Each structure stands twice: as structure tokens, then as C-alpha cells.
Amino acid sequence: xxxxxxxxxxxxxxxxxxxxxxxxxxxxxxxxxxxTVVADxxxxxxxxxxxxxxxxxxxxxxxxxxDHNFLLHRDDPLVPLMEQAKQRxxxxxxxxxSEYLAKLIHDFFKAKGYRVRDVTLWExxxxxxxxxxx
Ligand SMILES: [Zn+2]
Numbered sequence: 091x092x093x094x095x096x097x098x099x100x101x102x103x104x105x106x107x108x109x110x111x112x113x114x115x116x117x118x119x120x121x122x123x124x125x126t127v128v129a130d131x132x133x134x135x136x137x138x139x140x141x142x143x144x145x146x147x148x149x150x151x152x153x154x155x156x157d158h159n160f161l162l163h164r165d166d167p168l169v170p171l172m173e174q175a176k177q178r179x180x181x182x183x184x185x186x187x188s189e190y191l192a193k194l195i196h197d198f199f200k201a202k203g204y205r206v207r208d209v210t211l212w213e214x215x216x217x218x219x220x221x222x223x224x
Pocket of ligand 1: 113119
């Protein structure tokens with residue numbers, strides 16, 4: 091099986107409201123998402139797919155929706171305050187962990203028709219979380 095991986099860099103703010111440590115406080119990350127797409131055979135250009143195709147899809151979701159956004163669990167008491175202050179944010183049905191963000195990115199690419207093997211989100215240079223369906 092062939093695979094290619096495209097790395098995409100973006101930033102976001104969040105907090106993990108039930109975290110026992112410092113992650114319960116508002117903070118931000120500059121992250122790298124590595125999106126791996128697979129194929130059993132190569133296309134007419136000898137590729138799994140063009141890297142620029144993945145980059146364009148990433149721009150559609152990651153750059154537009156996630157980058158420089160503030161990610162909160164929908165039950166976070168900060169949600170009404172963000173609305174009141176007219177601040178940009180995204181309310182999620184799960185805690186905004188790197189694990190869940192990897193799944194969100196995976197699901198977006200899958201819905202676009204990509205055969206995604208996994209998405210890995212590097213929250214720091216030594217810590218990453220991955221999501222795959224297998
Ligand atoms: Zn964090």
C-alpha cells in the first residue's frame with residue numbers, strides 16, 4: 091500500500107475545563123497536523139494524490155475553521171462570555187484535546203473523499219495524538 095503524508099501548521103487557543111492541572115486555564119498552541127492518505131494503486135500521474143490537493147483541503151477546514159480560533163467544549167461556562175464579548179470561538183461536543191482535533195481533521199478529509207489512514211496532531215515537539223479508524 092502506498093501512503094503520503096502532508097504536514098500542516100496552525101495555532102489555536104483552548105482550555106480543558108475538567109483538567110486537574112494547568113490545562114484548565116486558557117492557553118494556546120502552535121501545532122503540526124500530519125495527514126496520511128493511502129492508496130492501493132497510484133493515479134495516472136504516479137501519485138497517491140497531489141500534495142497540493144491535501145493542502146487545498148486543509149486550507150478549507152484547518153486554516154478557515156481551526157487556525158487562530160478558540161476551541162471550547164460546548165458546556166464550558168466561557169461560551170456565553172465569548173458570545174457576549176463577540177469573540178470568535180468554536181464550541182465542540184467533546185473536550186478540545188489534540189486527540190479530538192485529530193479526529194475532527196480525519197473526519198473532514200474522509201468526508202471530502204480522501205482515504206485517510208491517520209491524522210497525527212503534534213501539540214508540542216514531544217507530544218502528539220493520533221486518530222485512525224483501524
Ligand atoms: Zn492545551
